[in-house]
Amino acid sequence: MxxxxxxxxxxxxxxxxxxxxxxxxxxxxxxxxxxxxxxxxxxxxxxxxxxxxxxxxxxxxxxxxxxxxxxxxxxxxxxxxxxxxxxxxxxxxxxxxxxxxxxxxxxxxxxxxxxxxxxxxxxxxxxxxxxxxxxxxxxxxxxxxxxxxxxxxxxxxxxxxxxxxxxxxxxxxxxxxxxxxxxxxxxxxxxxxxxxxxxxxxxxxxxxxxxxxxxxxxxxxxxxxxxxxxxxxxxxxxxxxxxxxxxxxxxxxxxxxxxxxxxxxxxxxxxxxxxxxxxxxxxxxxxxxxxxxxxxxxxxxxxxxxxxxxxxxxxxxxxxxxxxxxxxPPQPIDVPVDDRHVGRYERTSVRLDVVHKDGRLVLVESATGDRLAFAEEPEHEYEVLPTGPDDGNHFVVRYSADFPWSPLTFHDSYLFASGRVTPKR
Missing domain, CATH: 3.40.710.10 (DD-peptidase/beta-lactamase superfamily)
Incomplete structure (x- = not known):
């Protein structure tokens, strides 16, 4: 043992x-x-x-x-x-x-x-x-x-x-x-x-x-x-x-x-x-x-x-x-990304801004409302990298290089991450 x-x-x-x-x-x-x-x-x-x-x-x-x-x-x-x-x-x-x-x-x-x-x-x-x-x-x-x-x-x-x-x-x-x-x-x-x-x-x-x-x-x-x-x-x-x-x-x-x-x-x-x-x-x-x-x-x-x-x-x-x-955990793959998912996604207590920067996607997470009272960070930036299946909708993010990857999936009107639906505004 x-x-x-x-x-x-x-x-x-x-x-x-x-x-x-x-x-x-x-x-x-x-x-x-x-x-x-x-x-x-x-x-x-x-x-x-x-x-x-x-x-x-x-x-x-x-x-x-x-x-x-x-x-x-x-x-x-x-x-x-x-x-x-x-x-x-x-x-x-x-x-x-x-x-x-x-x-x-x-x-x-x-x-x-x-x-x-x-x-x-x-x-x-x-x-x-x-x-x-x-x-x-x-x-x-x-x-x-x-x-x-x-x-x-x-x-x-x-x-x-x-x-x-x-x-x-x-x-x-x-x-x-x-x-x-x-x-x-x-x-x-x-x-x-x-x-x-x-x-x-x-x-x-x-x-x-x-x-x-x-x-x-x-x-x-x-x-x-x-x-x-x-x-x-x-x-x-x-x-x-x-x-x-x-x-x-x-x-x-x-x-x-x-x-x-x-x-x-x-x-x-x-x-x-x-x-x-x-x-x-x-x-x-x-x-x-x-x-x-x-x-x-x-x-x-x-x-x-x-x-x-x-x-x-x-x-x-x-x-x-x-x-x-x-x-x-899921892993990223090396394929190009486009800007189809760029925009603002928002639900109670959090705002997610997806931007296309230098050929890559970046997600900026901002705490809003009552969550600001106890958020570790009011704002954090994540690199968003594609993963399989290679359909342009499935990605992974992680808090920093030491953390495991977690999935993020884009749908027509929302993104799904951390087990939550976040509508596109």
Whole structure:
């Protein structure tokens, strides 16, 4: 068996990640391996029980509670949301299933801070009256944070308590989790990680997303707790439906081939794996579960460079346990490009300007609206390079030369990148 402490250390140094925790559960045997520091400014060391923000992995926790409510007969997945939440200003055709599978069409990257009160989700949902619909419900996929806040509000209304309280009553307490919280004042009672930027690895100045984003991404937890949550989905057939394919995912980055009820379903060289990634303010987290091998792997990091660490580390871990590697990212090809895709593309919280410069395409990403309050960079420039198939519509981008490539596809009226539809203006 490899020395995971040594390998985590070596790979984290190469990826410029200040602190991380690797968790591996293999058919009953748990290994937790910490590395580095939680905060480069204070030098506080990372320990096995340190807590990190898990970002959008929180969505799987919210989805789990929705499935519980379904099992209790209090909702159906194909119920129109407005039947459960009449005040929600969204298309009457949007169902609970659409929200769970990012197919509602809601332009969903709304990060408005609606305060710290227990009514923050209710107030957030009311703001959706001014949000555009990107497409008709059920006709496409576009990653939607707002949809999970709406799901969180449904949980509040049906349970008669806050989403945070339902999370505790429905999941953290029954599972026996001791290091899982939702608010920053709770996180600081533990050894809590602080995010670090990808460019200079300096600590960020904003600790957490607004409470109003809770159901979509504010859970803070330790590796052992996250693995215990994943075990619930490995051992309890009540949640099996969450692993069943609902929406094909065409780009296949990282082996992502289908979407279940929130869980992402991956094909790694013929092995079916499920999981999710999470990214907050310079903290990135990863969770992968191989049901056949009864293997759970998580990685918690306090850096915007987390992906540079995860991909090689996941390859080593999964090669050791099940003989498969993390799929290789797409690669650029050397073909000429034209200016057919030049223009401005825009959705809530982000503007993408594609320009043709010296025979190449460049994409300038600018944070807008509420996202400006916590964006690592208000603006970042990416080179856009073609990839296969050679039809002039498929490209790849990356944050910098040290990062893996990710796909970007142009369509007639929008571009698709980071799992999101961004319309051309």
């Amino acid at each position: 490899p020395d995971w402490s040594a390998r985590l250390s070596e790979l984290a140094v190469a990826a410029e990640v200040p602190g991380a925790v690797l968790g591996i559960w293999s058919d009953g045997e748990l290994t937790i391996t910490p590395y580095g520091v939680l905060n480069s400014a204070t030098g506080v060391g990372t320990t096995a029980d340190s807590v990190f923000q898990i970002g959008s992995i929180s969505k799987a926790w919210t989805a789990t509670m929705i499935v519980q409510l379904g099992a209790e007969g209090r909702l159906q997945l194909d119920d129109p949301v407005v039947n459960l939440l009449p005040e929600a200003p969204i298309d009457a055709r949007v169902t609970v299933r659409h929200l769970l599978t990012h197919t509602s069409g809601i332009d969903g990257d709304l990060f408005t801070d609606t305060g710290r009160g227990d009514d923050c989700l209710q107030r957030y949902v009311a703001l959706l009256v001014g949000v555009d619909n990107l497409f008709d419900p059920g006709t496409a996929y576009s990653y939607c944070n707002a949809g999970f806040v709406v799901l969180g509000r449904i949980i509040e209304v049906l349970d008669g308590r806050t989403w945070d309280e339902s999370l505790h009553a429905r999941l953290t307490e029954p599972i026996g989790l001791t290091h899982t919280v939702t608010l920053p004042e709770e996180a600081i009672l533990f050894r809590a990680a602080r995010g670090h930027t990808a460019d200079h690895s300096s600590p960020v100045k904003t600790s957490q997303l607004p409470r109003s984003i809770g159901p979509a991404g504010t859970i803070t937890t330790a590796a052992e707790d996250l693995i215990a949550f994943a075990q619930l989905h490995l051992t309890d057939d009540s949640y099996k439906s969450m692993q069943e394919p609902q929406v094909p995912f065409a780009s296949g980055v990282g082996g992502f081939s289908n979407l279940g009820l929130t869980w992402r379903i991956y094909d790694w060289d013929g092995r079916t794996i499920f999981g999710h990634d999470g990214s907050t303010i310079s903290q990135q987290a990863y969770l992968r579960v191989d049901p056949e091998a009864r293997l759970i792997v998580c990685l918690l990091t306090n850096s915007g460079n987390g992906n540079r660490l995860f991909e090689p580390l996941a390859t080593e871990v999964f090669t050791e346990y099940v003989g498969v590697a993390h799929p290789e």
